[in-house]
Amino acid sequence: MRHEDDRLRPITDEEHLDRIARLPKVELHLHFEGGAPPAFIRGLAKEKKVDIAKVFNRDGSYAYRDFWHFLEVYEAATSVLKTPEDYARLCTAVLEESARNGVVYSETFLSPDFCGGGDVGAWREYLLAIREAAERAERSHGITLRGIVTCIRHFGPDKARRAALCAAETAGDWLVGFGMAGDEKKGKQKDFAWSFDLAREAGLRLTSHAGEWNGPQEVRDAVEDLGVERIGHGVRAAPDLATVDMLAEREITLEVCPGSNVFLGVYPTLKDHPIDRLRDRGVRVTVSTDDPPFFHTTMRQEYLGLAKTFGWDEEVFADINRTALDAAFCDAATREAVKKRLETA
Numbered sequence: 001m002r003h004e005d006d007r008l009r010p011i012t013d014e015e016h017l018d019r020i021a022r023l024p025k026v027e028l029h030l031h032f033e034g035g036a037p038p039a040f041i042r043g044l045a046k047e048k049k050v051d052i053a054k055v056f057n058r059d060g061s062y063a064y065r066d067f068w069h070f071l072e073v074y075e076a077a078t079s080v081l082k083t084p085e086d087y088a089r090l091c092t093a094v095l096e097e098s099a100r101n102g103v104v105y106s107e108t109f110l111s112p113d114f115c116g117g118g119d120v121g122a123w124r125e126y127l128l129a130i131r132e133a134a135e136r137a138e139r140s141h142g143i144t145l146r147g148i149v150t151c152i153r154h155f156g157p158d159k160a161r162r163a164a165l166c167a168a169e170t171a172g173d174w175l176v177g178f179g180m181a182g183d184e185k186k187g188k189q190k191d192f193a194w195s196f197d198l199a200r201e202a203g204l205r206l207t208s209h210a211g212e213w214n215g216p217q218e219v220r221d222a223v224e225d226l227g228v229e230r231i232g233h234g235v236r237a238a239p240d241l242a243t244v245d246m247l248a249e250r251e252i253t254l255e256v257c258p259g260s261n262v263f264l265g266v267y268p269t270l271k272d273h274p275i276d277r278l279r280d281r282g283v284r285v286t287v288s289t290d291d292p293p294f295f296h297t298t299m300r301q302e303y304l305g306l307a308k309t310f311g312w313d314e315e316v317f318a319d320i321n322r323t324a325l326d327a328a329f330c331d332a333a334t335r336e337a338v339k340k341r342l343e344t345a
């Protein structure tokens with residue numbers, strides 16, 4: 001553990017920062033619809049003659065007041081995404097943006113609730129269209145994508161069961177995980193145990209959003225009641241060292257999204273964010289964007305912020321990417337291929 005006086009010094013040199021921004025990156029926490037560039041959504045709305053002008057600011061970015069309003073705007077913006085073809089186009093737009101930011105491997109959260117209303121047959125069609133678009137992007141942009149089905153917590157356990165059934169039916173080399181997103185203030189982790197058990201039995205790896213809004217107990221619940229190996233966010237475990245040490249001991253990986261946390265006011269500034277302290281204490285932390293255009297961030301910006309605030313250099317980011325790739329839900333052959341790309345970049 002480092003002492004306060006041997007913290008890394010913030011990086012200010014522009015050339016050094018530029019090298020850091022250009023590093024190859026592994027991202028584990030990206031909501032598929034949440035990655036939709038606003039221009040893409042606006043274009044789609046226009047084609048479909050749907051008026052969603054109210055979800056945009058004057059400058060064309062997404063507009064909302066807080067997390068709960070964000071959920072509303074998110075649903076309104078993504079309501080124009082209807083068909084498998086829409087999702088294939090979304091996939092192309094999202095991966096082009098990720099590749100531009102140096103991402104070489106990404107896992108994205110997909111919800112059968114939005115893709116076919118929880119119907120397995122319909123879900124298969126969406127999945128096929130997304131997967132084909134992802135394979136095209138892999139050939140043209142050198143970015144690998146894998147999918148994680150997420151149930152939506154505030155939709156309740158019944159809908160989660162349908163999402164889990166869709167996930168179990170399509171589990172394989174591309175659809176590799178199951179998780180939960182949505183409003184942490186609704187229900188308990190254990191209400192969704194049936195769905196997580198089903199997904200585990202189908203061979204899917206598990207993650208759940210916890211400790212973004214609720215405290216350490218929520219993070220413990222996700223680990224103990226659902227048996228997840230990764231946590232979406234988890235940062236609010238930080239004040240409770242017993243929980244932090246549990247995460248380190250059990251080698252739970254946190255999918256940390258610093259820009260998202262600051263934008264939504266979980267922490268006032270990046271300086272107040274616990275990512276550096278958690279890493280220091282031995283927790284496996286990784287870096288992701290969550291819903292990048294909604295939070296006015298990119299993977300490049302995340303890296304730059306961490307370098308400028310905590311002095312994270314190439315060595316730290318190489319370690320972060322090793323941790324992320326190690327915690328990725330893909331098969332061994334994919335992991336090996338991505339590892340080579342990280343090493344040669």
Ligand SMILES: [Zn+2]
Nearest residue numbers: 181209232290
């Ligand atoms: Zn998230």
